[in-house]
Amino acid sequence: MSRRFLRITVLAQAAAFLIQAITAGQLLAMPGGRAAHMATAVIVVVTGVLHLVAALLVWRSDGGPARLAVSAALLLVLTLVTAALGVLHVKMLHVPLGVLLFGGSVMQITRVMPRRAPASA
Numbered sequence: 001m002s003r004r005f006l007r008i009t010v011l012a013q014a015a016a017f018l019i020q021a022i023t024a025g026q027l028l029a030m031p032g033g034r035a036a037h038m039a040t041a042v043i044v045v046v047t048g049v050l051h052l053v054a055a056l057l058v059w060r061s062d063g064g065p066a067r068l069a070v071s072a073a074l075l076l077v078l079t080l081v082t083a084a085l086g087v088l089h090v091k092m093l094h095v096p097l098g099v100l101l102f103g104g105s106v107m108q109i110t111r112v113m114p115r116r117a118p119a120s121a
Contacts, residue, residue: 002062003028004114006054010112013047014105020044020098040065041083048076051108075104 023095024039027033053070058064085094 001055003064004038004053006051006058006064006068009054010105010108011050013044014038014050014102014109016044016047017098017102017105021102024095024098037086041086043059044079045076045083048072048079052076068108071104071108071111073106075101078104 019040020037023033023037025033033043052069052072052075053065055069059066059069078097082094082097082101085097
């Protein structure tokens with residue numbers, strides 16, 4: 001059950017990062033974009049906390065690898081740093097860190113999703 005919760009939270013976090021990128025474009029293109037970007041930032045932080053909780057449950061309860069919890073914690077810390085840089089309007093660091101976070105969330109997906117056996121011919 002906790003592994004399924006981890007998969008769901010990792011996918012939700014990656015989706016939230018993707019939506020953040022979309023609202024960043026809206027921020028530049030339309031007047032109401034800032035509110036949308038800030039609202040989705042809250043969703044990104046919430047999914048980050050849920051991801052960390054799920055990774056800790058898998059590690060402590062199911063005997064899963066600790067590296068999942070470490071990378072979840074790192075993603076959450078970087079998310080908070082990126083959010084702070086966004087509030088401070090430090091775009092030179094905010095934007096690249098946002099891209100890095102999305103890439104990190106995609107890497108986390110590859111770590112938590114079950115591997116499929118190659119089809120044999």
